[in-house]
Amino acid sequence: MAPNDSAETNGTAARGSAGRRKAARYIVPAAVAGVAAATIGLVPALASSGDPDLPKITAQELIEKIAASDTEQFSGTVKISTDLGIPALGGLAGSFLSDAGGDGGKDTSGADPQARLTELASGTHTLRVAADGPDKQRLSVLDDTSEYSLIHNGDQVWAYDSASHAVYHAEGEDKAPRDKDRAAPEGVPTTPKALAEQALKAADGTTSVTVDGTARVAGRDAYRLVLKPEQSGSTIDSVTVAVDAENGLPLKFTLRPSSGGKAIVDAGFTSVDFGKPAGSSFTFTPPKGAKITEAEDAKGHEKARGGLGEAEAAQGAGAPKIIGKGWNSIAEFRTPGGAALPSGASKDVPAEARQFLDALGDKVTGTFGSGTVFRTRLINALMTDDGRVYVGAVTKDALVEAANAG
Structure with missing residues (x-):
């Protein structure tokens, strides 16, 4: 029988020991995940072959397992979707992106990750991901007839959009993602772990945390960690994180609304391999004839277009x-x-x-x-x-x- 152990996590318990303090910082309401996003309502994509029978574990122990996870190498396929309940933007989104590029409405950096990965905020998407330590990650967004890829290798970041034949390039340590699991820019969660870490940061007495049984995710045994607000008035009903029973890596993230209905965010691996990815996954050579936009060029263009207005806005808003x-x-x-x-x-x-x-x-x-x-x-x-x-x-x-x- 699957374990059904629960534990309440609050500010007092989190101060019990140094190890607990380290783990406790990972528990936060997903109110911050607006970002969430982050930040996604997916038709369940993960095949289940029955709940596995795993040793009992407390909520605190499972949180500590996530915090201690040091998995640095993996590759796999992730399905992610967003359902924020907003009307379709139609051509409005494209108009916003064109305006951001300036140049009379012409997008000058069609492969810019900051713009392209905001598309993950709506609809259902299939991603291929790979990581080999903190310096090498690859993320590919797959469409029916095209593919968008973002590659981080050391101090080099390349992005390529096969549909528009556009390339984006950034160079220098300050351009490289620092999280070993994140190929995307900061604030754009693209893996279950990145989503989970936005929802698990600090226990402050407002969150109920329980272990609610087990699951099979992408062929892996996992525990189900469930966070619920103890306050009324939130739009969030619960956050569920499926945690790999062996290595502590979050495999699936689900955020459900208090209003009911399908999940707002549901993202998880459909397949995963914890072996070392091929080195070729992190190399990129611009295709012949591709239009290359350097990060500094795009940044300078944006400054010329609206930098002063942004500075004034920041000063006025505070x-x-x-x-x-x-x-x-x-x-x-x-x-x-x-x-x-x-x-x-x-x-x-x-x-x-x-x-x-x-x-x-x-x-x-x-x-x-x-x-x-x-x-x-x-x-x-x-x-x-x-x-x-x-x-x-x-x-x-x-x-x-x-x-x-x-």
Whole structure:
């Protein structure tokens, strides 16, 4: 019979020992995973051949196993999908990316990882991943007729989009990912471990952590670690991480919403091999005729296009104020100059963008005044008419309450 051991994790327990403190920092509400993302609702892609019978393990021991995992070599296939419950962007997303490239709407860096990997924030995707220590990683996003690959090898980062025949190149230690499991830029989670580490960082008394049986993931025996908020008001119901019973590597990550329905985030290996990947996986030579964009060129172009505006925006907005803690954390900040953000009714906003804003927004009022709540299944934001913004993985009512208190 699969073990069903549970343990409550709180701030007091986390301070029990140095080892527990190290492990405890990995437990955090996935409210931060807005990033989450991160950050994905996948049709379950992992075949199951029955739950394995494994030795009993406590939640604390399993957390420590994740923290101590030193797996540096692996390769495999990952399926990842996002369902934030927002309307399809249609041509709007392409328009945003073109604007980011400047040059009259022409994208000057079609293989730029920062732009391309944001596509993982919607739909279902198949990825091939490989890692050989902290200096070599490869990530490939597979489509029906094309492939996008991102290769990190030492101080070199290459990206290639076969559809557009575009190449992106960055050189220098500051350009290289420092996490042995991350080929993507910081903040773009592409493996179950990267997602899990966003959800497992610090026990603060707001999280229930249990071991809920076992599973078979990509042919591997795994324990199921389940995190649940102990507070009301979060958009998150639970986070489940399937942890390899042998080496402690997270194999699957699932984030479920408090509103019910399918998962927002479900990402996991469909196949995995812990042998040393072939050295050729981390080498790249630009194909003949490919257009190569150097990172410094793209950076300089962006500075020329909007660097001053970004600096002014940062100066006007200031650092956000954090209201509450744990799963119910809300970030409060002001828009530059305290100006209200454009609404769907504004004639200065393109028609397609107006349609998108109207589909997301709910008009709300309170003692704070009036504003609009823009909603997804994970992250919600209240933008007041006097230029304040409240953002968090919390319900609309929680945002209004925070604005009233502010």
